Amino acid sequence: MRRRQKPPLPKRHGLDPARLRLPEEGSWATIRDHLVERLPRVAPERIDELLAAGGIVDMDGPIAPDAPYAPGGAVWFHRDLPTETEVPFEITVVHRDEDLLVVDKPHFLSTIPRGSHILQTALVRLRRDLDLPDLVPAHRLDRATAGLVLFVITPARRGAYQKLFGERRVRKEYEAIAPYRPELTLPRTINSRIIKERNIIRAFETPGEPNAETHVELLDHRDGLGRYRLRPHTGRTHQLRIHMNGLGIPILGDDFFPELTERPIEDFTRPLQLLAATLEFTDPVTGADRRFDTTRTLQAWTDPAGWAAGPSPEPHRDN
Numbered sequence: 414m415r416r417r418q419k420p421p422l423p424k425r426h427g428l429d430p431a432r433l434r435l436p437e438e439g440s441w442a443t444i445r446d447h448l449v450e451r452l453p454r455v456a457p458e459r460i461d462e463l464l465a466a467g468g469i470v471d472m473d474g475p476i477a478p479d480a481p482y483a484p485g486g487a488v489w490f491h492r493d494l495p496t497e498t499e500v501p502f503e504i505t506v507v508h509r510d511e512d513l514l515v516v517d518k519p520h521f522l523s524t525i526p527r528g529s530h531i532l533q534t535a536l537v538r539l540r541r542d543l544d545l546p547d548l549v550p551a552h553r554l555d556r557a558t559a560g561l562v563l564f565v566i567t568p569a570r571r572g573a574y575q576k577l578f579g580e581r582r583v584r585k586e587y588e589a590i591a592p593y594r595p596e597l598t599l600p601r602t603i604n605s606r607i608i609k610e611r612n613i614i615r616a617f618e619t620p621g622e623p624n625a626e627t628h629v630e631l632l633d634h635r636d637g638l639g640r641y642r643l644r645p646h647t648g649r650t651h652q653l654r655i656h657m658n659g660l661g662i663p664i665l666g667d668d669f670f671p672e673l674t675e676r677p678i679e680d681f682t683r684p685l686q687l688l689a690a691t692l693e694f695t696d697p698v699t700g701a702d703r704r705f706d707t708t709r710t711l712q713a714w715t716d717p718a719g720w721a722a723g724p725s726p727e728p729h730r731d732n
Contacts, residue, residue, distance in 0.1 A: 425491050437484045443475055444481070444488065445460060447482055455493075461478065463490055464478040470490070488491070502520065504516050507708060514564040515564070517708050518558075521711075524556075524562055547568050549571055553687055557666075573698055581648075583692055584694065585693075587687060588640065589664045591686070592639065594660075597661070601624060603628075615670070625647045626645070651670075666685040667690055684720075
């Protein structure tokens with residue numbers, strides 16, 4: 414396997430520089446001409462600024478504004494970052510050793526950079542705050558979901574831990590707060606076929622061979638609300654939210670199901686009441702049994718009035 418070329422620019426804000434390969438064939442006179450065509454969302458004036466400042470480089474250093482086109486070469490640069498709204502909740506470290514970092518991610522914080530969420534993501538915050546530039550996630554949680562995320566510190570161990578999740582060898586438990594329906598027979602296991610199509614924001618169920626399985630159990634109920642334990646055997650997009658909605662008990666704070674609701678990016682009220690509560694697996698490196706439990710609780714259960722009223726510091730369990 415060919416080793417990945419090390420970028421000639423250092424990370425910035427915990428992010429690797431963007432790499433663009435220059436095609437073997439092309440009629441561009443200069444690298445600048447190619448970048449203007451290749452990056453239509455970047456103003457030509459901004460490309461000129463980066464070139465003048467030495468911000469676009471190849472393996473030999475900064476590229477001159479009039480540098481001739483180099484077929485088959487590559488250039489690196491740091492993309493301009495979007496303006497982001499700060500997510501006003503902290504990440505809690507649950508466990509750290511030589512290879513692994515397990516954290517409790519708050520609601521409203523994406524796991525990895527995507528779209529308009531770059532600096533305000535768990536990965537970038539942790540790389541910066543803990544000085545772990547090579548940190549990578551072994552799996553992901555939705556931005557709306559709080560709870561446990563496992564990251565890998567040691568680059569050589571990445572594949573082993575990511576493979577655990579890819580092969581479904583991690584036992585996961587979630588907690589959710591949703592309406593209580595006394596006529597609903599629980600526990601039960603739900604099987605259905607869930608599809609997520611590009612450019613469609615919500616996944617959906619469709620007839621066909623099941624590819625999603627969730628075990629749903631009622632733990633407690635009071636005042637018309639239920640506290641549920643969810644054990645997914647598969648990891649389809651929006652699986653838990655779809656299956657709970659299909660039972661007629663949509664998770665509180667769900668902006669996707671049963672109805673798609675627009676939420677301003679700076680609105681941190683009424684978070685989705687879904688929590689990744691437990692991760693359990695046999696360590697692929699040491700062979701030891703591993704179990705990690707969340708330190709968080711769901712506010713709609715511990716403080717229903719506070720959850721309905723607006724944002725507050727996220728509650729944690731006493732350990």
